[in-house]
Each structure stands twice: as structure tokens, then as C-alpha cells.
Amino acid sequence: xxxxxxxxDPRLLSVASTIARGHPVDWSTVPTDPETTTILEELxxxxxxxxxxxxxxxxxxxxxITGELGHGSYGTxxxxxxxxxxxxxxxxxxxxxxxxxxxxxxxALNEARLLAQINHANVVRVYSAERIGRxxxxxxxxxxxxxxxxxxxxxxxxxxSETILIGxxxxxxxxxxxxxxxxxxxxxxxxxxRAHGGRTxxxxxxxxxxxxSSPERAHRRAAGTPIYLAPEVLAGAPRTTASDIYSLxxxxxxxxxxxxxxxxxxxxxIERQHEAHAPRRLLRDVRPDLPEAFIRVVERASAERPExxxxxxxxxxxxxxxxxxxxxxxxxxxxxxxxxxLPLAAALVMAAGAGYHWWPSSPGAVPAPxxxxxxxxxPPAVGADSYDVEAAFYRHQGGKAxxxxxxxxxxxxxxxxxxxxxxxxxxxxxxxxDDRGEAYLLFPLPGQQLANPLPPGARHAIPGVVNGERINWxxxxxxxxxxxxxxxxxEPPSPAFERMFQSLPQPxxxxxxxxxxxxxxxxTALRGVGGLKKAPARPAGELMSHAFTAPLxxxxxxxxxxxxxxxxxxxxxx
Amino acid sequence: MIGTATVALGGLPLxxxxxxxxxxxxxxxxxAVATLDLVLKARGGExxxxxxxxxxxxxxxxxxxxxxxPPAARGALETQDLxxxxxxxxxxxxxxxxxxxxxxxxxxVWTTLWNAIRxxxxxxxxxxPTGPLDTDVAANGPSPLEEAMGREAFARYDxxxxxxxxxDREAIVARVEMxxxxxxxxxxxxxxxxxxxxMAVSRALMRLAEEMAHDRKPRR
Numbered sequence: 177x178x179x180x181x182x183x184x185d186p187r188l189l190s191v192a193s194t195i196a197r198g199h200p201v202d203w204s205t206v207p208t209d210p211e212t213t214t215i216l217e218e219l220x221x222x223x224x225x226x227x228x229x230x231x232x233x234x235x236x237x238x239x240x241i242t243g244e245l246g247h248g249s250y251g252t253x254x255x256x257x258x259x260x261x262x263x264x265x266x267x268x269x270x271x272x273x274x275x276x277x278x279x280x281x282x283x284a285l286n287e288a289r290l291l292a293q294i295n296h297a298n299v300v301r302v303y304s305a306e307r308i309g310r311x312x313x314x315x316x317x318x319x320x321x322x323x324x325x326x327x328x329x330x331x332x333x334x335x336x337s338e339t340i341l342i343g344x345x346x347x348x349x350x351x352x353x354x355x356x357x358x359x360x361x362x363x364x365x366x367x368x369x370r371a372h373g374g375r376t377x378x379x380x381x382x383x384x385x386x387x388x389s390s391p392e393r394a395h396r397r398a399a400g401t402p403i404y405l406a407p408e409v410l411a412g413a414p415r416t417t418a419s420d421i422y423s424l425x426x427x428x429x430x431x432x433x434x435x436x437x438x439x440x441x442x443x444x445x446i447e448r449q450h451e452a453h454a455p456r457r458l459l460r461d462v463r464p465d466l467p468e469a470f471i472r473v474v475e476r477a478s479a480e481r482p483e484x485x486x487x488x489x490x491x492x493x494x495x496x497x498x499x500x501x502x503x504x505x506x507x508x509x510x511x512x513x514x515x516x517x518l519p520l521a522a523a524l525v526m527a528a529g530a531g532y533h534w535w536p537s538s539p540g541a542v543p544a545p546x547x548x549x550x551x552x553x554x555p556p557a558v559g560a561d562s563y564d565v566e567a568a569f570y571r572h573q574g575g576k577a578x579x580x581x582x583x584x585x586x587x588x589x590x591x592x593x594x595x596x597x598x599x600x601x602x603x604x605x606x607x608x609x610d611d612r613g614e615a616y617l618l619f620p621l622p623g624q625q626l627a628n629p630l631p632p633g634a635r636h637a638i639p640g641v642v643n644g645e646r647i648n649w650x651x652x653x654x655x656x657x658x659x660x661x662x663x664x665x666x667e668p669p670s671p672a673f674e675r676m677f678q679s680l681p682q683p684x685x686x687x688x689x690x691x692x693x694x695x696x697x698x699x700t701a702l703r704g705v706g707g708l709k710k711a712p713a714r715p716a717g718e719l720m721s722h723a724f725t726a727p728l729x730x731x732x733x734x735x736x737x738x739x740x741x742x743x744x745x746x747x748x749x750x
Numbered sequence: 751m752i753g754t755a756t757v758a759l760g761g762l763p764l765x766x767x768x769x770x771x772x773x774x775x776x777x778x779x780x781x782a783v784a785t786l787d788l789v790l791k792a793r794g795g796e797x798x799x800x801x802x803x804x805x806x807x808x809x810x811x812x813x814x815x816x817x818x819x820p821p822a823a824r825g826a827l828e829t830q831d832l833x834x835x836x837x838x839x840x841x842x843x844x845x846x847x848x849x850x851x852x853x854x855x856x857x858x859v860w861t862t863l864w865n866a867i868r869x870x871x872x873x874x875x876x877x878x879p880t881g882p883l884d885t886d887v888a889a890n891g892p893s894p895l896e897e898a899m900g901r902e903a904f905a906r907y908d909x910x911x912x913x914x915x916x917x918d919r920e921a922i923v924a925r926v927e928m929x930x931x932x933x934x935x936x937x938x939x940x941x942x943x944x945x946x947x948x949m950a951v952s953r954a955l956m957r958l959a960e961e962m963a964h965d966r967k968p969r970r
Contacts, residue, residue, distance in 0.1 A: 184953070184956070185956075188956050188959070189952060189953065189956055192952040192953070192955040192956040192959070193948070193949075193952040195952075195955055196925060196948055196951040196952045196955055197948070214963040214966060215956075215959045215960055215963045216959075217963070218906075218958075218959035218960075218962040218963050218966070219955070219956075219959045221899050221900075221903045221907065221962070222907070222926075222955055222958060222959060222962075224898045224899055225895060225898045225899055225907070225926060226926055227898070228894055228895070228897070228898030231925055231926060231929040231930070231931075232929055232930060232931040232934075233931075234931065234932065234944075241931055242931060242933055242934075243930070243931050243933070243934050244813075244929060244930075244931070
């Protein structure tokens with residue numbers, strides 16, 4: 177074993193202490209003897225790790241560093257104390273790479289100076305900029321809060337009225353930036369904070385450019401986030417105020433939907449889509465509940481051709497303002513969707529020993545806090561326990577979603593999705609079974625942004641976002657018929673039930689799962705529950721989905737307890 | 751499919767997705783007592799406490815995972831979702847803790863996260879981020895930690911870390927793998943000051959070196 181702490185070698189400890197500080201060790205001065213050689217060799221390895229991971233330094237210039245807020249290819253943002261001002265600040269330290277040129281450093285300083293002139297509640301304040309050696313430090317207001325990206329991801333899309341209010345604040349922020357003869361260049365949900373207290377703050381002028389700088393310089397490198405970049409900028413044109421407006425339009429689309437109008441995985445993908453004028457995802461398809469006027473404003477802001485867009489941030493703000501004045505904007509998302517927080521709160525309640533029961537559970541079922549969906553706070557009291565459900569399957573073709581009726585034909589390669597909306601928080605399970613009796617669990621899956629229980633009042637697209645990508649199901653082979661069975665309930669399934677769902681194979685991107693038949697207990701356990709055909713125990717070889725005869729309706733239904741519906745699609749192949 | 755990964759260009763400032771996301775509060779570091787307090791509040795159903803709890807761990811865990819994941823996995827939103835998933839799992843499985851013994855809570859969270867991060871890294875090493883079809887060279891390339899040390903030394907480092915006493919491992923993870931400031935390390939480890947935290951990290955690094963050397967001797 178190792179040497180005991182009492183037998184510490186002070187020379188080794190001194191080397192370790194230097195490494196812990198993140199300082200380089202002057203190995204030429206370290207005395208060695210046969211006893212410690214190997215240990216020193218290992219410390220040398222560890223020093224390499226420490227330097228590679230660049231632990232937070234204790235200070236930068238006059239500022240005492242208290243923590244790290246973020247880092248990227250440009251450098252790092254720290255939280256720091258400015259003892260002269262007696263103020264806690266955000267300190268952005270820019271470190272040009274070894275090949276970084278002097279004019280990069282000068283440009284960073286210059287941009288910081290221009291930004292320091294902007295004094296606007298919706299733009300992050302810049303206090304000072306300083307150069308030390310080959311590093312530039314920009315002292316900025318420390319904004320406490322969450323990025324809009326985080327909020328969308330954690331709580332789901334914003335309502336139309338909220339999106340309009342945020343949009344107006346951002347337009348004012350961008351107008352102030354443009355008024356200072358600057359372009360932002362990287363407007364996106366990650367660069368906008370909602371401060372504690374509700375103020376919207378535009379951050380990060382990382383990719384910003386001086387409007388006065390020459391066009392060649394401005395488009396030398398179209399830095400920015402591809403999905404938010406205007407098509408003309410991706411194609412190599414210089415940035416303009418109209419390209420900032422485009423990014424704002426994309427941001428509004430994202431706030432209202434959690435998705436983007438253009439599909440594409442990489443910069444090249446996105447560029448190709450723009451070049452080919454590929455059909456875009458339409459706001460009215462994703463959120464048909466939004467007011468038409470709002471949809472038109474977002475479409476115009478994010479128009480493909482710069483001349484079709486609003487020409488100034490003020491123009492866009494006026495359009496948004498008019499809508500908020502008209503007071504015609506319904507609020508289709510009733511409460512913030514606390515998608516993350518709910519399972520956590522519930523998990524803690526469970527940890528405290530709370531139990532729950534519903535769905536006929538197997539005898540001896542023990543609450544298993546490990547299951548993905550077996551947690552929920554008590555559902556809100558709804559009159560007579562009834563609730564409204566509406567659901568549909570879609571096939572996606574050329575950017576359009578076509579609603580599928582029972583008996584519709586599908587073929588390998590087709591992309592499918594499912595949408596469901598309920599008036600109460602709902603636990604949803606979607607199972608697919610083919611004619612051979614092979615079944616998959618289609619929802620919920622690990623990595624899915626959407627998790628049970630689905631929040632009420634919003635239309636949820638399933639599978640939705642998985643591991644950060646918006647995905648659909650894809651028909652992988654032909655084979656007679658495909659049955660889809662949808663289970664929904666305002667209450668969580670018993671752990672035993674949950675385990676049964678979890679035991680089904682799950683499709684993963686790029687890999688075909690090993691199919692297995694739906695367990696017979698499922699039919700037995702669910703028999704007689706909402707919408708099920710009362711069937712005797714399942715004879716061998718009979719399909720599970722035959723037990724569920726109630727077809728998926730075209731319209732909203734009022735349900736009680738567990739709601740089970742099925743849809744059969746023809747998948748005959750050629 | 752919608753791609754949401756940012757493209758990192760060299761040179762001047764381009765903020766990636768990690769920026770300004772759930773910012774840890776530097777003046778209120780995540781010491782075990784405060785965290786446990788949040789857990790209790792969350793248990794009482796306070797949404798802000800839940801959010802805060804996630805935000806607090808997410809930023810740190812992401813940095814930690816970053817060092818142990820191959821290049822292809824980095825920067826992608828995917829990584830963040832993995833981290834989110836991990837946190838949801840860890841917090842969901844939290845046993846109940848006695849608020850009078852914050853140490854037990856801290857040790858539990860650290861140990862669970864340690865195992866979770868290594869699981870993620872192992873998973874990525876095996877098959878890349880998006881499954882066998884998309885596996886490219888980069889997916890199985892070395893992680894930043896591995897690259898800094900070399901494959902063989904990293905294997906020794908990782909094995910030695912596993913054998914260290916939990917408090918030594920926590921100190922090294924906090925300072926080296928998460929890159930926390932000494933002020934934050936002090937809060938995370940329940941040390942009285944930044945200087946005490948620095949001493950704890952130094953001692954832990956020394957024991958790590960001894961443990962690594964121990965592994966190497968028989969082979970040479």
C-alpha cells in the first residue's frame with residue numbers, strides 16, 4: 177500500500193503543492209534519490225494533466241478569481257472580485273492561440289471599448305478591458321440567471337406572449353448594439369440570459385464585428401452558430417444588420433417551439449439546405465395554436481433573402497409591440513413546464529418513503545425509484561378524474577407532416593412521429609408491434625428530452641429530441657402490418673408495470689434492437705382497464721395489439737383512468 | 751434531423767454552448783450543507799431549489815465529463831444531455847439523508863458521480879456517440895486527460911484514482927478534473943479555507959503519485 181500520511185516526504189509535498197497551484201515545476205531544482213525517482217516521474221505525469229486541464233487560477237491581473245463560468249475556443253469566462261470597485265464581475269479572458277496575431281488582440285480590445293459605450297438594461301455591461309502579455313481580460317457585469325437555451329430545455333417552449341415580450345427586449349438590445357456601430361454576430365438562445373428578477377440580457381459579442389471594419393475582414397471567418405447564421409453569411413457574404421435580424425427570428429422560432437426551422441446536423445448540412453431552398457419546418461405546423469400574426473412576424477424576421485426581412489431591429493420591435501398591444505395573444509402554455517424539476521422533486525418525495533398505487537400491479541410490487549417514469553407529484557385535482565386527450569400519428573414527407581389514418585400504407589424509410597396533448601399531466605407509453613409479434617418500446621426512451629409525465633396543455637411531439645437531436649422513428653423493414661399501441665394515464669404505472677415497459681427493446685439511432693414479444697402479463701394486467709377489449713388470457717401466438725381494439729380517434733376524447741388506443745398501418749413492402 | 755452542435759472555429763472569440771449556462775454561484779459555493787438544504791427544499795416541492803440543484807452540479811459535471819470523453823463527444827449538445835441524464839438518475843436515486851450529517855450526503859454524491867462519469871466515458875470509448883454506423887476515428891480518439899498523459903499513464907492514473915481514499919479522490923477530481931478554484935474546492939470538500947483546500951489537494955496528488963508508482967514497479 178501507499179506510504180502513510182505521517183511519512184510524508186516534504187520534498188514530494190512541495191512539488192505536489194506547486195502542481196496543485198497549476199504552476200510549472202522547475203524540475204532541474206528537484207533533488208532526486210532512488211527512493212523517490214518513480215514517484216517524481218508520476219508527479220511529472222500528473223503535472224501534465226494539471227496543465228492540460230488548466231485549473232482556475234487564483235487571480236488575473238488585479239482581479240481575484242472565484243470560479244469558472246464557461247470556456248471555449250476563445251478562452252475562459254471567470255467569476256471574479258474587483259476589489260477596487262468592491263464588485264463581483266464576470267471576467268472574460270481571451271487567449272489567442274499560439275498562432276494568434278497581434279491584430280486579433282487589438283481587435284478584441286477595440287471591440288471591448290466599443291461595447292463599453294453601450295449602456296442599456298438589456299445588454300451586458302462592459303466595465304473595462306485590459307491586456308496582460310498575450311491575454312486580454314474583459315471585465316463585465318456578472319449576470320445571475322439562466323440562459324434562454326437552458327430555460328427552453330428545462331421547462332419547454334415559451335408561450336407566444338412570453339416570446340413576444342422577450343423578443344421586444346432583445347430588439348431593443350440589438351438596436352442599442354447596432355446604434356453603437358457594432359454587429360452582434362452570434363445571437364442565439366445560449367447568449368441570452370434571463371436574469372433573476374426577469375430582465376433579459378444579451379451577452380457575448382464573441383463573434384461581433386465593428387460595422388466600420390472592412391467587409392473583407394468581416395466575412396473572413398463566419399464565426400457563429402450555423403443554425404442561427406443567415407443563409408447569405410453561410411454562403412460567404414459579409415454580416416449585416418439584416419443577418420442579426422435573421423438570428424433573432426430563429427431565436428424567436430426556437431423559444432416558441434424548442435426546435436429550428438432548418439434541419440441540419442453540421443455547418444455543411446445547413447448550408448446545403450439553404451442552397452437547395454429545402455422546405456423549412458413551418459412554425460404553424462409545430463405550433464398551430466400560435467396566432468397567425470405572430471407566425472408571420474417570425475417568418476419575416478427569418479426570411480431567406482435579406483431584403484425580405486425587417487431591415488432594422490426597431491422595425492421588428494414595432495411589429496412585436498403591435499401584437500402585444502392588440503392583446504389577442506392567447507397563452508396556450510398555461511404554466512412553465514418544469515420538465516426537469518418535477519421528476520427530481522418527486523424522486524425526493526419517494527426517497528422520503530412515499531408510496532403510490534395505480535394500475536393493477538403485480539402482487540408484491542415494490543416502489544422502485546430507479547424507473548424512468550414511476551415518479552410524480554400528486555396530479556392536480558380534476559373534476560371527476562376525467563381528462564381530455566388528443567393524439568395522432570404523422571408521416572413526414574418533404575418537410576410536411578401528414579396525419580396517418582388507420583390502414584394507411586407505410587414503407588421502409590418512412591419517417592413517423594406521434595403527437596399527444598392532454599389536459600392533465602399524463603404518463604404516456606408508446607409500443608410498436610408487428611405481425612410477427614415482435615415489439616419495441618418507442619416512448620419513453622433514455623436520452624429523450626421529453627419525459628413522463630408529459631405536461632398538460634401543450635402538444636408534445638414524440639420521439640422529439642433525443643440526445644440533443646430532433647428525431648423521428650423510421651420504418652426499418654417491410655412486414656405486413658405495424659400496430660401502434662398508446663397507453664396514457666394521469667397517474668404513474670406501478671413499478672412492476674413500468675419494469676415491463678422498460679424490458680421491451682428500444683430503438684437506438686443507427687442500431688437495430690433485438691425484438692421480443694410483448695409480455696403476456698401486459699394483457700392480463702390491463703384487461704378491463706379503460707378502452708380494452710375484455711379478452712380471456714392471451715392464447716399463444718395471438719398478437720398483443722389485438723387485445724386493444726379501440727382505434728385512435730380523429731378528435732379529442734374525454735377519458736378517465738387509463739386510456740389505451742391503437743393504430744394499425746399497412747407495411748406490405750413492394 | 752436538426753443539428754444543434756456549434757462549430758468551433760479557431761482564433762478569436764466564439765462562445766460555445768458551455769458559456770453562461772447554469773452559472774455556479776461563486777459566492778455561495780456548493781458546500782454539502784447548502785446542497786443538503788436545497789435537497790430538503792426540493793423535497794418540499796420548491797421548484798427553484800430543484801433548478802438550482804441541477805444547475806449547481808451540471809456545470810461541474812460537464813467539465814469533468816469533458817476531460818474524460820473522446821473528442822467527437824465534446825462540444826455536442828449530446829454531451830450535455832448525457833450529463834443531464836446522469837444527474838436526473840443520480841438525484842432520483844438519492845437515499846434519504848440526515849441533515850445533521852452532511853458528510854454522508856457529500857460522499858454519496860461524489861461516489862455516485864465518479865461512477866457515472868466513468869460509465870459515460872467507457873460507453874463512449876466502446877462505441878462512439880451515435881452508435882456503430884457513425885463511429886469514426888475521432889469517436890475513439892483519446893480524451894483530453896488521456897492525451898495529456900498518454901494511454902499507458904492514464905490507465906495507471908485512472909486505476910490509482912479508483913484505489914485512493916474517497917476524500918483524496920474528491921480533492922483531485924475537484925481541482926484537477928473539474929478545474930475548480932481553491933475557494934470552490936474548500937466549499938466542496940468542507941475545508942475551512944482555500945489554503946486548507948490547497949494542502950488537501952497537494953497531499954492527495956502526492957498519494958496519487960505513490961499509488962501510480964506502486965502500479966508501475968512490478969512491470970519494469
